[in-house]
Amino acid sequence: MPRFARLALLPALLVLAACGDDAPDLPTEDLATADAVADAMLLRYEANLGDVDAFTVTAAGAEARYTRSDDTTGLDQFGTPEIRAAGDATPRAEAQLLYVQVPNVPRLAAGLRGAALSGPLTRDGRRAYGLTTDDPGALFGEPGLATRDTTETREFRVYVDAGTFDVLEIYQVVSADTLRQPITSRIIYSDFQETDGVVLPHTVQQVETGMNQAMDDADRMVMGGQIGIAIERLKMEPASPERDQQMADLEAQQRIVAEGINEMTMEVSSVRVGADEPEE
Secondary structure, three states, X not given: OOHHHHHOOHHHHOOEOOOOOOOOOOOOOOOOOHHHHHHHHHHHHHHHHOOOOEEEEEEOOEEEEEEEOOOOOOOOOEOOOEEEEOOXXXXXXXXXXXXXXXXXXXXXXXXXXXXXXXXXXXXXXXXXXXXEEOOHHHHHOOOOHHHOOOOEEEEEEEEXXXXXXXXXXXXXXXXXOOOOOOEEEEEEEEEEEEEOOEEEEEEEEEEEEOXXXXXXXXXXXXXXXXXXXXXXXXXXXXXXXXXXXXXXXXXXXXXXXXXXXXXXXXXXEEEEEOOOOOOX
């Protein structure tokens, strides 16, 4: 896979920690450096998940189980969540956002030290700081990665609430000589709710653009036609939740092929904090 394609997926690798509630001594004055914002993010995280060993998030017909890992660096305190169907439900397409539902604050804070700071500014109606780096490899202990291929440019940005220091958005744009237009990715967090002392975003939206550039015009026409035929066939079937979900999935695929835009939203239905009771 080309490096720019891998880097377009960076946000998915940076989502294994959390936002927080009742964080002590959070700064109330405007901050002047990215390091100061990173410190506040860590305070928020520690107050929220510092003494939590496990929690489960249910959404889109699936549930994700987060368990504290044996990581000794402090950067990956929760491993990749275990995702499975929620009871007898059939997971919907947006359940894949469970992998990016909880931002990995320790790794973000470490990698964004020394980043360019903007704000406070308004982002989607909320007062926020923007932390921007053109060296996303630093987030994984590989500083200088962005300079190894001069045909590509990357910008990685995190928006953080200026009052609560929750992560509001993870944004990335990748440009390359081989691309007709930049590839952009936004993961947007909102509707923060508290459950047993743990605050998590209950709405996660992913918006990606430029996603159809691997296909030439002929392939796009053929694939678009095939999807259109499948949609028309579904319209002739009796209405049902299953048919409606298939229609929604096909229409989303159609938009990716035609416009290069991939957009989905996941709503969290419940959160459980603590270890599950063993089954008898």
